Amino acid sequence: MKSRDEIFKEGRKVVKKIIDQAAETARAETDNVPEPGLTGDFTFPVKATLNKGLEGAITGSTGIGYVNGEKGWLLYRGYNIFDLAANCDFEEVIYLLLYGDLPDVHELEAFKKKLIGYRSIPEVVIDVLKKIPTPHTHPMAALRTAISVLGTLDATADDCSVDAEREVAIRLIAQLPGVVAAIARIREHKRLVPQDISCTHACNFLYTMTGESPIDINNISEAIMNVALILHADHGMNNSTFTGIVINSSLTDMYSSIVGAIGSLKGPLHGGANERVLYMLEEIGNINKVEEWFKDARATKRKLMGFGHRVYKAYDPRGRVLKPLAKKLAEDHPDFMKLYDIAEKLDDLVCKKLGKEKRIFPNVDFYSGLVYRSLGIKSAMFTPIFAVSRIVGWTARALEYLQTNRIMRPRAVYTGDLKKKLIPIEKRKK
């Protein structure tokens, strides 16, 4: 009989082949697109043209990651996302983002041990989660609360040196999968599953979420969860990352920064979109209805969930990877394949019409929900899974900024009166 690790290795091989194929297509299609010019030497002050929603604003410089929206490329610390997704453990990518380069065998071994050592969740957090009313409380609200509770339990939380905050970051990265899994199971009134300290971050997460013994998880599930975690780990100066940096820049504590970032990610214009994509596909319901639904959505100016991006004006590279993985997972499940077919048709229509007119393409959230659904995960848990991964980018970037910290403090243009006369309350009439 094959060992669990052998089964997982086979899964990784299958998934690598799919990603390598997607990467080849992406490179062939986009290699010649010119650089948009957001790389290279940088010093303040900088001249930029600003638009609503801080479009065009530059918050500083970073060595962590780069989104080339014209090509549809994503780099972490210089490495292309396709190469990382095809070849790495999520743990290697955590190390890369936090420490600046990929670990060697010994560094990775030690880092994995450290993460495993931090996995357990204090009982008081579980107690609080059990008291949160379900189902009307969104899991992201529960997650925000859990991180806040973890902060109250850490006597070192207010030490805002880079070393102390990095330690908090690693602990939170290790604990988040267990917290999210606990939220998922408490919502469904299921017994909590103890962490499996003998397996990878991705495997343990799936195991504690679904309750299936890791050995029973079909051989590509672990590999696909590993890839999904890698793809979501960092993404430029997005709304939640910026939120985390802004909060951390007041020299508060890392827990507060992560609580804020989770609150931001929850929104439907950001991480909350993945859950809504599934509702949208279910609402369409049938491949024959896609065209009519799309026509109506355009006529009523409805936002299409999982499409469009502030930075990408090309097909999102993470979507290029998740799309064939969603298809692979759906192959053995007619119900999932039905949803996949609807998604693929909508993707085609949007690319043909809105891609040409407005450069709107599918983003990471369009196919991630289909992947998670096929792994047996409920829609409401999709955005928390995003957080399990993005906490790496949040903390890496907050730590990078902390090294040369200056409090974030922009201004707004005042449009009110300048010289109003104060009228005593008894004489005010409205």
Ligand SMILES: CC(C)(COP(=O)(O)OP(=O)(O)OC[C@H]1O[C@@H](n2cnc3c(N)ncnc32)[C@H](O)[C@@H]1OP(=O)(O)O)[C@@H](O)C(=O)NCCC(=O)NCCS
């Ligand atoms: C991601 C998002 C918030 C980016 O917002 P933004 O940079 O402020 O872009 P805007 O909302 O200004 O959109 C620019 C134009 O494209 C249109 N557009 C953008 N995303 C669209 C979408 N998903 N469906 C339909 N039209 C869209 C806007 O209506 C606008 O058209 P107009 O110029 O005719 O008014 C936006 O594309 C969106 O809401 N997408 C859906 C939610 C989602 O998938 N979020 C996850 C992002 S990873």
